[in-house]
Amino acid sequence: MTSRRVAVISEFGDPSVLRIVQEDIPDPAGDEVQIRQLAIGFNFIDIYQRKGDYPLPLPTGLGFEAVGIVEKMGGSFDGFNLGDRVAYMNAGVGAYADRRNVAADRLVRVPDAIDNETAATVFFKGMTAQYLLRRTHAVQPGELILVHSAAGGVGQVLSRWATALGARVVGATGSPRKRQAALDAGCVAVVDTSQEDWPDAFLKATDGEKARVVYDAVGKDTLVRSLDCAAPFGLVVLYGASSGKAPAIDPELLNKKGCLFLTRPSVFPHNVDLARFRSNAADLFDAVTRGHVSVEVGQRFSLDDIAEAHRAAEERRASGAIVILP
Incomplete structure (x- = not known):
């Protein structure tokens, strides 16, 4: 032993x-x-x-x-x-x-x-990004997406990979000192969510265009206002809660904000099946070797x-x- x-x-x-x-x-x-x-x-x-x-x-x-x-x-x-x-x-x-x-x-x-x-x-961060970008929503060239915690581990992977797929990525960070890390990860602009008016800053950075997808890993402090950044019929993906448990959302609010879609996925159910797990991993490793991740x-x-x-x-x-x- x-x-x-x-x-x-x-x-x-x-x-x-x-x-x-x-x-x-x-x-x-x-x-x-x-x-x-x-x-x-x-x-x-x-x-x-x-x-x-x-x-x-x-x-x-x-x-x-x-x-x-x-x-x-x-x-x-x-x-x-x-x-x-x-x-x-x-x-x-x-x-x-x-x-x-x-x-x-x-x-x-x-x-x-x-x-x-x-x-x-x-691996964990990349497999998280893989299901978010490939399965929760298949990101397409030209789409505008908003990535919270863009300077963090998953956020950097999401931003780089989405950029490689042709998306335009706006990053959000919790402090201005993390701005450069988000830019280095491929974000075309970065907003500071410690500022009260950060959704306005997002719309200013995009000339008023809202995001096809918002990836929110923060939760409590950002989710409700993330809804304001999603385009009509857009998708808000809550996949983490770094600031605490997100508030409950009244379905009628999704209607009023533009007939939005809201989902709370996680990485493990996407990788329970062995064949899918290894296929997802191969997709990730290919993106790493290509320099996309x-x-x-x-x-x-x-x-x-x-x-x-x-x-x-x-x-x-x-x-x-x-x-x-x-």
């Missing part, structure tokens, strides 16, 4: 509830492989779960995505061998570890052209410093993606 280091929480709370423990990891079961992890991705949902906003049974690990090397196999699996470099993002929580057993049908091989940090930081790594933290990584993210001190190195 091999030993591993893993981050766990036994109660919900601030980052101090995270602690690193050393424990034995059993050999992989018949449907699993054991991975020595090389880079671990960080996502805002990790914070929601640590705080108990999205409660998990305790005690629990955290983290959804990582890249690593297959060290042990519980069986024979088509497409996988010892020594392969693999990634996952939908194997359940517990990625904050230096080793992990993962069901083989939750893994994809990482192309040689994509390095560990890129794969670990782009990239992630700016804002900060790197060791696994031992995972609590500080959470503080940096929660206090909005990190622009771009955070990567955890075991």
